Every structure is written in C-alpha cells, then in structure tokens.
Amino acid sequence: MNKIRLIYDLLLENYGFQGWWPINGKYNPNNYSYPRTAEQRFEICVGAILTQNTSWKQVEKALENLRRMNALNPQSITSFEVNKLKQAIKPSGYFNQKARKLKEFTTFFLQLKKEPTREELLSIWGVGPETADSILLYAYKKPLFVIDAYTKRVFNRIGFKEKTYDELQKLFMNNLKPDYKLFNEYHALIVEHAKKLCAKKPDCGKCFLNRMCKKIIR
Numbered sequence: 552m553n554k555i556r557l558i559y560d561l562l563l564e565n566y567g568f569q570g571w572w573p574i575n576g577k578y579n580p581n582n583y584s585y586p587r588t589a590e591q592r593f594e595i596c597v598g599a600i601l602t603q604n605t606s607w608k609q610v611e612k613a614l615e616n617l618r619r620m621n622a623l624n625p626q627s628i629t630s631f632e633v634n635k636l637k638q639a640i641k642p643s644g645y646f647n648q649k650a651r652k653l654k655e656f657t658t659f660f661l662q663l664k665k666e667p668t669r670e671e672l673l674s675i676w677g678v679g680p681e682t683a684d685s686i687l688l689y690a691y692k693k694p695l696f697v698i699d700a701y702t703k704r705v706f707n708r709i710g711f712k713e714k715t716y717d718e719l720q721k722l723f724m725n726n727l728k729p730d731y732k733l734f735n736e737y738h739a740l741i742v743e744h745a746k747k748l749c750a751k752k753p754d755c756g757k758c759f760l761n762r763m764c765k766k767i768i769r
C-alpha cells in the first residue's frame with residue numbers, strides 16, 4: 552500500500568468519519584449524499600468563502616447570523632444591503648472583503664446554467680485554488696483534492712518534499728483513486744489531525760503516525 556493511502560487509513564481508524572461539509576450546522580458522518588438541494592450547495596459555497604483565513608468556529612457564527620436573518624440563500628445575499636451583510640459575517644473576519652466576495656460569487660452562482668468549471672471559479676474575484684477546489688469537492692462532488700495550510704504542515708513534517716499547492720495536490724491525486732468521497736474524508740481528517748496532534752506545537756509522543764514521520768518541525 553502506498554504511504555498516502557496508509558496515512559488515510561490510520562487517520563480514519565483513529566478519528567473516525569468526520570461528516571464534512573456540515574449542512575445547517577449538522578455533521579453527517581459517513582454520509583456523502585449532501586448537498587441534496589441547490590440551497591445546501593450554496594451554503595457550502597458561502598462557507599468555503601467565509602473560511603478563508605479564519606477558523607471554522609468563527610465561520611459557524613457568521614453562518615448562524617445569516618441563517619437567523621433568513622439570508623443563507625442567493626436571493627437574500629444579492630438583495631442585502633452591503634453593510635448589513637458585513638455586519639452578519641463580521642465574526643469570520645476580513646468582512647469588508649468577504650462581503651464583496653460573497654456578492655461577486657452569488658452573481659456568478661445565480662447565472663449558472665450547469666456545474667461550474669475550476670477555471671470559471673478561479674475567474675471570480677476572491678476565489679483562489681483552495682476555495683475553488685473546496686467548492687468543487689464539497690458542493691459539486693468532484694474529485695479534486697483540497698490543499699490547505701494544515702495539509703502542508705502535516706505532510707511536510709512527515710517528510711514529503713512537495714511545497715506548492717499544485718505539487719501537493721498532485722501528490723494526493725496521483726496516489727489515490729479519483730473518488731470524491733475519499734477526497735472529502737481525507738481532507739477533513741487532515742484538518743482534525745492538525746488540530747488534535749499535529750498542531751503548531753505538535754504532540755508527537757501521542758501521534759499514531761510517529762514511526763513513519765520524519766518530524767521536520769520548522
């Protein structure tokens with residue numbers, strides 16, 4: 552078995568199914584049938600934008616504000632006065648930029664006649680590779696591996712040399728079968744591992760990846 556797959560098996564064995572992406576604040580472990588509606592899909596896209604440079608905990612607060620205002624849908628985001636939108640998403644930080652990003656994305660979303668391509672998503676102001684791939688994987692069930700700061704930290708510490716977004720993405724996509732369920736779960740498990748054990752200050756003594764890890768800590 553290749554090392555990338557082996558790490559997945561160990562992460563799953565130790566943390567269990569993560570149930571990403573939460574819909575309406577609810578996690579659905581080992582159930583990859585979501586999103587089931589356009590509104591749920593839109594909720595994931597909004598979360599993918601709001602989570603840029605902030606923790607999911609803060610995003611949840613912003614999503615809850617939007618939910619309470621009955622505004623977690625494209626029509627409301629479009630019609631919302633921008634200052635009201637900024638106020639609602641304030642907990643997620645960078646709210647001036649993120650309000651504009653949400654407006655721009657929503658205009659794009661409402662015009663969609665079919666599923667978006669990666670190139671189309673990347674052409675939207677404020678959407679970079681991580682956000683585009685998160686949207687494609689979690690909202691559209693496309694087998695694209697999402698790379699984030701946690702992935703880079705964990706896998707570089709383990710000893711993989713790949714540094715850039717594209718290099719790391721290729722590492723996963725060349726070593727795993729193209730299965731959106733697997734990519735969904737793997738990414739969520741990496742996030743969990745980076746929070747629980749492979750944090751900024753790692754707890755290597757307790758880590759089940761210890762024996763295969765080069766522990767390159769910078």
Ligand code: SF4
Nearest residue numbers: 749753755758761764
């Ligand atoms: S052994 Fe330490 S550095 Fe390596 S993956 Fe585990 S926690 Fe991270």
